[in-house]
Amino acid sequence: xxxxxxxxxxxxxxxxxxxxxxxxxxxxxxxxxxxxxxxxxxxxxxxxxxxxxxxxxxxxxxxxxxxxxxxxxxxxxxxxxxxxxxxxxxxxxxxxxxxxxxxxxxxxxxxxxxxxxxxxxxxxxxxxxxxxxxxxxxxxxxxxxxxxxxxxxxxxxxxxxxxxxxxxxxxxxxxxxxxxxxxxxxxxxxxxxxxxxxxxxxxxxxxxxxxxxxxxxxxxxxxxxxxxxxxxxxxxxxxxxxxxxxxxxxxxxxxxxxxxxxxxxxxxxxxxxxxxxxxxxxxxxxxxxxxxxxxxxxxxxxxxxxxxxxxxxxxxxxxxxxxxxxxxxxxxxxxxxxxxxxxxxxxxxxxxxxxxxxxxxxxxxxxxxxxxxxxxxxxxxxxxxxxxxxxxxxxxxxxxxxxxxxxxxxxxxxxxxxxxxxxxxxxxxxxxxxxxxxxxxxxxxxxxxxxxxxxxxxxxxxxxxxxxxxxxxxxxxxxxxxxxxxxxxxxxxxxxxxxxxxxxxxxxxxxxxxxxxxxxxxxxxxxxxxxxxxxxxxxxxxxxxxxxxxxxxxxxxxxxxxxx
Amino acid sequence: xxxxxxxxxxxxxxxxxxxxxxxxxxxxxxxxxxxxxxxxxxxxxxxxxxxxxxxxxxxxxxxxxxxxxxxxxxxxxxxxxxxxxxxxxxxxxxxxxxxxxxxxxxxxxxxxxxxxxxxxxxxxxxxxxxxxxxxxxxxxxxxxxxxxxxxxxxxxxxxxxxxxxxxxxxxxxxxxxxxxxxxxxxxxxxxxxxxxxxxxxxxxxxxxxxxxxxxxxxxxxxxxxxxxxxxxxxxxxxxxxxxxxxxxxxxxxxxxxxxxxxxxxxxxxxxxxxxxxxxxxxxxxxxxxxxxxxxxxxxxxxxxxxxxxxxxxxxxxxxxxxxxxxxxxxxxxxxxxxxxxxxxxxxxxxxxxxxxxxxxxxxxxxxxxxxxxxxxxxxxxxxxxxxxxxxxxxxxxxxxxxx
Numbered sequence: 016x017x018x019x020x021x022x023x024x025x026x027x028x029x030x031x032x033x034x035x036x037x038x039x040x041x042x043x044x045x046x047x048x049x050x051x052x053x054x055x056x057x058x059x060x061x062x063x064x065x066x067x068x069x070x071x072x073x074x075x076x077x078x079x080x081x082x083x084x085x086x087x088x089x090x091x092x093x094x095x096x097x098x099x100x101x102x103x104x105x106x107x108x109x110x111x112x113x114x115x116x117x118x119x120x121x122x123x124x125x126x127x128x129x130x131x132x133x134x135x136x137x138x139x140x141x142x143x144x145x146x147x148x149x150x151x152x153x154x155x156x157x158x159x160x161x162x163x164x165x166x167x168x169x170x171x172x173x174x175x176x177x178x179x180x181x182x183x184x185x186x187x188x189x190x191x192x193x194x195x196x197x198x199x200x201x202x203x204x205x206x207x208x209x210x211x212x213x214x215x216x217x218x219x220x221x222x223x224x225x226x227x228x229x230x231x232x233x234x235x236x237x238x239x240x241x242x243x244x245x246x247x248x249x250x251x252x253x254x255x256x257x258x259x260x261x262x263x264x265x266x267x268x269x270x271x272x273x274x275x276x277x278x279x280x281x282x283x284x285x286x287x288x289x290x291x292x293x294x295x296x297x298x299x300x301x302x303x304x305x306x307x308x309x310x311x312x313x314x315x316x317x318x319x320x321x322x323x324x325x326x327x328x329x330x331x332x333x334x335x336x337x338x339x340x341x342x343x344x345x346x347x348x349x350x351x352x353x354x355x356x357x358x359x360x361x362x363x364x365x366x367x368x369x370x371x372x373x374x375x376x377x378x379x380x381x382x383x384x385x386x387x388x389x390x391x392x393x394x395x396x397x398x399x400x401x402x403x404x405x406x407x408x409x410x411x412x413x414x415x416x417x418x419x420x421x422x423x424x425x426x427x428x429x430x431x432x433x434x435x436x437x438x439x440x441x442x443x444x445x446x447x448x449x450x451x452x453x454x455x456x457x458x459x460x461x462x463x464x465x466x467x468x469x470x471x472x473x474x475x476x477x478x479x480x481x482x483x484x485x486x487x488x489x490x491x492x493x494x495x496x497x498x499x500x501x502x503x504x505x506x507x508x509x510x511x512x513x514x515x516x517x518x519x520x521x522x523x524x525x526x527x528x529x530x531x532x533x534x535x536x537x538x539x540x541x542x543x544x545x546x547x548x549x550x551x552x553x554x555x556x557x558x559x560x561x562x563x564x565x566x567x568x569x570x571x572x573x574x575x576x577x578x579x
Numbered sequence: 580x581x582x583x584x585x586x587x588x589x590x591x592x593x594x595x596x597x598x599x600x601x602x603x604x605x606x607x608x609x610x611x612x613x614x615x616x617x618x619x620x621x622x623x624x625x626x627x628x629x630x631x632x633x634x635x636x637x638x639x640x641x642x643x644x645x646x647x648x649x650x651x652x653x654x655x656x657x658x659x660x661x662x663x664x665x666x667x668x669x670x671x672x673x674x675x676x677x678x679x680x681x682x683x684x685x686x687x688x689x690x691x692x693x694x695x696x697x698x699x700x701x702x703x704x705x706x707x708x709x710x711x712x713x714x715x716x717x718x719x720x721x722x723x724x725x726x727x728x729x730x731x732x733x734x735x736x737x738x739x740x741x742x743x744x745x746x747x748x749x750x751x752x753x754x755x756x757x758x759x760x761x762x763x764x765x766x767x768x769x770x771x772x773x774x775x776x777x778x779x780x781x782x783x784x785x786x787x788x789x790x791x792x793x794x795x796x797x798x799x800x801x802x803x804x805x806x807x808x809x810x811x812x813x814x815x816x817x818x819x820x821x822x823x824x825x826x827x828x829x830x831x832x833x834x835x836x837x838x839x840x841x842x843x844x845x846x847x848x849x850x851x852x853x854x855x856x857x858x859x860x861x862x863x864x865x866x867x868x869x870x871x872x873x874x875x876x877x878x879x880x881x882x883x884x885x886x887x888x889x890x891x892x893x894x895x896x897x898x899x900x901x902x903x904x905x906x907x908x909x910x911x912x913x914x915x916x917x918x919x920x921x922x923x924x925x926x927x928x929x930x931x932x933x934x935x936x937x938x939x940x941x942x943x944x945x946x947x948x949x950x951x952x953x954x955x956x957x958x959x960x961x962x963x964x965x966x967x968x969x970x971x972x973x974x975x976x977x978x979x980x981x982x
Contacts, residue, residue, distance in 0.1 A: 330660065331733070332725060333653055333695050350733070353655035354697040380653075380686035380697040470654045470697030471686060 019057045023047075030235075030266045031055045034062065034205065037263035039256045040235040043297040044282075044521035045273025045484070048235055052207055053085050055233065056097055059205055066096035070203040070225070073101055074210035078482055082209075098203070102218050106182035112196035113189060120176040128170045132163065142167075144245070150180040151215035151247025183217050190224035201228045210481075211236035211256075213248040219259060232260055238293055239286045242478060242515045244508060250291065267295045271521075273484055275304020278527050281557045282520040285549055289510045306559040307520075307527045309493075309550055313565045314534040315366070319373035321530065321563060322489050326357055326379060326472065329487065333378065354380050356486035358473040360519045362497045365537060367474050370491070374472065384475035399449065415445035477519045488523035490516075493531045495545040502538060516549050529558075533565075581613045581644070583783040585624045588642040589634045591787035592918030594797060595621060597647030597668070597777065602679040602688045611672060614644055620670040620713075620799020621645055635914035643797055646675050649719055649779070650682070651695040651726065652703055656741075662726045662733040663700045663741065664693070664719040666753060666777070667707055670799045674711040681706050700728070704745050715803055716748070717775060720755025722762070722860045724825050728752070731863045737768060750807040751775045756788065757823040757860045760815065760882045761875075765868035770876050773806050776815035788887060790816040790920065814881035816920070821955040822962040825859040829957030836957040839865040857958040886946050886964055888912070888919050894966055895939050908935075923947075942966045 020028050027047060030040045031054045042048040056069055071086075073079040079099050086094035098105070120128075129139035129146075146164055149156045156164060171177060177185065189195070203225055208214070211234035214222070226232050234256055241250035257263050271279050279299035286292070312318045327333060330352050359370055367383055374381045399419075473485065477498075492498060499512030520527060529550065535542030581598070588596045598614075600606045614622040621643040631639075646669045653662045669675050682688050686696040696703070700718075707716045718728040718741075725732045728741050735741040742749055751773040754763060760774050776789040792813040795801035805812040820826055829836040833851035839862040849856050889909050893900040896908070915934045916922050922931065923943065932940035945951060945966050956962030 330653065331662075333662070334651065334693060334726075350660040351655060351658055352660050354653065355655075375687050375690050378651075378687065378690040378693070378695040380695060 019054050019061060023051075023054065024270055026266055026268050026270070027051050027054075030233075030268065031058050033264055033266070034059060034231065034233075037231055037256075037260040038233040039211075039253070039263050039265045040233065040268060041237060041253075041265065041293055041295055042235055042268040043237055043271060043295065044240065044518075045271040045279075046268035046297075047270075047272060048209070048268065049082060049085060051268065052082070052209060052235060053089050055207060056086060056094075057090055060090065060093065064204060066093050067098070068202065068204040069097045070105070070206045071097060071099045072105070072206065072208040072222075073099065074213060074481070076101060076104075078209065079104070102221065103179060103182045106186040106221065109186040109189065109196060109199055110182070112198045113194065114196075115185075118174075118176050120171060120174070120178055124176070125178055128167060129163075131170070132166045147180050148245075148247040150184055151217050152249065153216040153220065180217070183215075183221050187217060187221040187224060190221070190227075199225075204230050205233070206230055207233045207235065209235050210240075212238045212241035212250050212253045213243040214252045215243075215247040216249055216252065217247075219252050223259060226260065234260075238291075239289070239514055240481070240518050240521075242481065242511060242518060244511050254291070254293065267293075269295055269297055271297055271299050272301070273524055274299060274521060275301050275525060277304050277306055277557045278520065278523055281307050281527075281553045282517055284554055284557070285520065285552045286513060286517040288552055289513055291510055304525060306557055307529060307553065308561060309529045309531075309546075309553075309558045310561040310563065311546070312530055312532050312563045314532050315369040315492075315536070316373070317563055318491055318530050318532050319369040322359055322370065322491075322528075323373050323377050323379060325487075325489070325528065326354075327377070329357075330354065352486075353470045354472050355470040357489070358475065358480065358483070358485040358487075358522065359489045359491055360475060360477050360480050360522065361491045362477060362500050362515075363492075363502075363537075364476060366492055366497075370474055380471035381474055382471040384473055384479050415449075419449070477515045480522050481518060484522055484524055486524050487526040487528075488519070489528045489530060490519045491530050492535070492542075493529045493547045493550060494535065495543040495547055497535075497537075497542065498547045498549060513549060516547075581609060581624055582628050582630065584644075584786065585629070585642050586633050587783040587786055589638045589640050590913055590918060592638070592640075592920035593642070593787050593790065594640065595643045595645055595802065596786060597666075598622075598644050599647055599649065600693075601646050601648045601669075601675045602650075602682060602694055603691075604679075604689055607675065607679070610644075610646075616671070617643060619643075619797065621797065635910075637915065637917045638913055640918070645799060645802070646670070646672070648675075648678075649693050650703060651693045652698050652700045653695055654697055654699050656699060660733055661700070661735070661741075662730070663728050663735075664726045665700060665703055666717040666719045667703075668715045668717070668799075668803065669711055670713045670803075671711075674714060678707065678710045678714070681710065701742050701745055704742055704748060708745070708748060713800065713803060715750065715806065717806075718749065718752045720757055720779075721752040722758040722863060723755060723823075724858070724860065724863070727755075729863060729867060731858050731860075736867060738772075753777050754789075754815075754817065756818045757820050757825065758864070759817040759820045759884065760879065761872075762820065762861070762864045764874055764876050764879055765864060765870045765872065767869050767876075770878065773809055773812060774815065774880070775806060776817055776882070778818065787920065788818050788885075792816070809878065809880065812880060814883070816924070817882050817884050819884055819886065819951070819953060819962075819964050820860065821953045822964055823860065824956045824959050824961050825857070826861055826962055827955040827957040828856045828859045828862050829960070830854065830856050831958040831960050836955065836960075838955075859955075859957055861955070883924060883947070884949060885923050886951070886966075888923060890964075891942050891946065891966065892939065895936070895942050895972070897972065938972070 020031060023031060030038070030051045040051070042051070052071060056071065059069055060066060071082060073082055079101055083094070083099045086097060086099065125143055126136065126139045129142045130136055133139050133142050142163055145160055146167055149160060149164060206222065206225060208222065222232065234253070236253055238250050238253050241248060241253070244250070252259070276299040279297060283297050310321060312321055331350055361367065371381070371383070496502065498516055499509050500507055531546045532542070533544045535544070584596055598610055601610060613625055613628050615625050617623045623641070623643060647666060649664055649666050651662065651664050655661065667678065669678060679688060682694065682696060685698050686694065688694040704716050707714045721727050722729050724730050727734050728738065729735065738749060739746050749772060752769065754760065754774050754776050756778055763769050763774050775791050777791070778789045780786040792815065793802055793805050794811040794813050795805050827836050827838060828842040830849040830851065833849055835849050835851050837845060837856060842856055842858070842862060845856065847856055848854065889900050889905055892905050892908050896904060898904055912922060912935055913919065916926050916930060924947070928940045928944050931943055952965045952968065954963040
């Protein structure tokens with residue numbers, strides 16, 4: 016094992032070695048948070064703490080996987096005995112250890128239960144969100160919501176099911192009433208929690224129970240990146256950490272190793288306008304870099320086109336066709352870009368469409384992180400499943416598929432692909448082929464399943480971008496109404512929206528593009544067409560403003576004038 | 580349309596032609612509708628789609644299709660961006676569908692043009708081998724500066740660097756329009772692979788600028804076997820690589836063209852303006868080769884260099900290649916003498932003289948003997964192959980129906 020504090024800066028070192036009591040680590044973006052957590056574990060092991068006595072909590076399964084890999088790389092096989100997981104996974108294990116048979120209901124089942132109570136699908140979705148918040152915030156609900164919760168829980172119990180939030184609430188209650196399974200009683204001496212700014216009250220309650228017997232907790236997070244209030248998270252848990260865990264020390268990680276100076280300064284200028292935060296000066300270790308490009312485009316199609324052009328400009332020509340059209344002699348210099356270096360971030364999944372179309376047209380590999388899969392997602396699968404049982408089997412392949420197409424509602428882009436998928440199984444009966452096709456589609460729709468061998472431009476919401484970083488980031492739709500988002504049925508919190516924007520900006524290592532469209536059609540209506548007020552919060556000297564003029568697209572649709 | 584390819588394959592004298600693009604859903608649909616398996620891993624155009632129009636009796640022949648696709652891999656490896664095009668051949672529609680399925684999970688295969696995947700070429704090879712043991716992956720146009728396995732801009736210095744442990748599964752490379760066998764013979768590392776000669780075509784009329792000659796049965800397995808072992812692989816027909824846009828080094832803006840040796844003499848800078856010279860294919864071969872020009876390995880296969888007939892007729896007639904006169908003369912000669920390859924390579928010159936003109940016969944004769952004037956392309960500027968010296972054509976009286 017290497018020396019634990021090797022190469023760490025002063026604040027990181029403090030965060031690693033101060034293990035006597037509770038500790039709050041305010042870690043800005045790109046400050047080496049994961050490394051610090053891994054080193055802290057290493058330090059604890061070095062102090063004689065057993066690996067089973069350490070609990071490292073992450074926000075997502077993906078983050079848990081990454082953390083485990085980095086621990087193994089630094090600590091060796093011993094690392095496997097450290098408990099690294101999301102709180103939901105921990106809750107599940109506690110419940111199982113206590114002998115409870117845990118059957119998790121799916122989102123669809125959840126919505127189906129609620130539809131029977133509320134009447135419509137839309138109301139069911141809203142109800143699901145509201146119930147989740149109630150369970151997470153531990154607030155007493157109003158009478159109407161209380162009735163809803165009761166009906167819902169009743170339905171769950173009748174089916175022997177529990178939902179995602181129950182995975183926290185139930186173990187928290189168990190531990191509170193002293194029903195601790197042996198495997199977990201007083202087990203954890205040290206608990207490290209990542210993304211603490213997005214902890215919900217019920218999650219804090221569970222942690223509080225675990226800390227109860229003298230364990231020490233180290234909470235790592237960034238109040239400026241708290242973006243899950245709508246799911247019941249409460250940034251005040253972070254801000255008032257000392258109240259829940261008396262005697263806690265605090266450390267701030269301020270050196271950003273990820274982004275260029277301009278990006279760091281610009282992002283800090285924006286988030287500095289929030290009031291509910293801890294003042295900390297985040298500073299860049301890297302060079303100044305280039306200004307942030309703020310580009311006004313005519314509409315969402317042009318927005319996608321401009322991204323395509325920028326990617327092609329950096330990747331070099333991706334085909335002989337593009338090569339022939341290059342106006343100047345093509346640069347033969349050494350490039351080291353990959354499509355995986357680029358990300359397009361947007362506020363809502365609905366905005367992905369224009370990019371998917373533009374990338375598809377130009378043959379740029381991309382992957383959509385989260386949201387619907389490229390083939391209509393769950394809805395498509397459910398539809399196919401439904402049809403599977405109703406169509407007669409004795410028809411030939413063609414008649415079968417024609418019948419399927421007539422009965423279902425499949426977008427054109429999906430349909431061609433479905434047919435080809437089916438061809439791979441043409442030796443089977445049409446029904447068996449369809450069953451196989453459905454199996455294939457299920458692989459496409461799970462957000463975590465990406466072919467690791469692929470290098471593709473990442474498309475995702477600002478929320479999904481948490482924890483990731485890319486060489487070149489495009490934030491799309493930086494417009495009034497989208498960023499900050501005001502389409503939500505329930506009121507939006509401008510400070511949370513600003514934090515979300517801060518997260519987006521700080522994903523970029525070398526280059527950041529902020530795009531806003533003068534015309535946009537979203538959710539059945541026209542967008543504001545106005546640039547986001549957050550753009551005015553970026554100092555002018557850190558940005559370069561550009562404007563793509565209307566209708567400059569030449570025939571053949573490639574070159575567009577970049578300057579009006 | 581497959582019908583168009585069928586027609587032109589007969590006019591050109593091609594027996595087996597690649598379908599291209601089988602991963603594209605719309606094209607795949609065309610193929611499944613219009614072609615039928617001929618029971619040997621190849622396909623034929625269904626009778627219903629065959630039209631006698633446009634194909635003179637002298638050219639009529641059976642045409643077979645082989646399922647092929649070219650995939651563009653763009654990825655980062657060992658710290659550099661790589662762009663490698665690969666040709667994949669498969670024996671049946673099931674394998675084609677399986678390959679499309681595997682690739683669609685990785686990237687987008689529905690856009691027009693070649694599928695571009697952010698996939699390591701070695702991984703693509705692995706996927707190909709998993710799809711079918713009879714499938715074959717061939718690095719395409721192996722020397723073009725961009726998009727090829729040895730490309731100067733985004734390729735590798737060796738096959739192993741690109742394909743790692745799977746390099747033994749590479750049995751052939753495609754020389755493409757930009758290289759010919761003698762250039763490839765200069766790398767001893769390539770002795771163990773076959774050099775196949777195919778070319779991209781952006782329209783059916785342009786197929787067959789290059790070709791491979793096999794003495795095997797007309798069957799997928801036999802052809803693949805010949806490519807792998809070189810038994811019954813009789814040779815290739817090549818385009819003059821000097822016609823390519825990046826053959827020599829140079830700087831287009833200054834109209835400066837240099838041979839690799841001259842470039843070194845100029846220290847890689849343009850003698851006119853001092854900027855960097857654009858390096859071409861010949862230079863790249865020079866850099867990677869471990870043998871001198873003119874070396875011929877023992878197992879080397881014979882090859883013929885050819886110029887498209889329309890280009891020859893254009894030069895003979897002193898007109899542009901796309902002119903109606905040339906097109907009409909082209910079709911007329913085919914009707915009289917048979918398909919294009921036979922005219923270019925086999926038909927006795929006396930017959931050509933009778934059917935066309937003494938000048939045309941002389942031109943084809945010279946081409947067959949390799950007696951052509953070559954002006955290599957450079958830095959995006961196409962090269963030129965001329966059969967006659969300036970003025971020589973006029974001197975010879977230019978008799979012929981074209982005047």
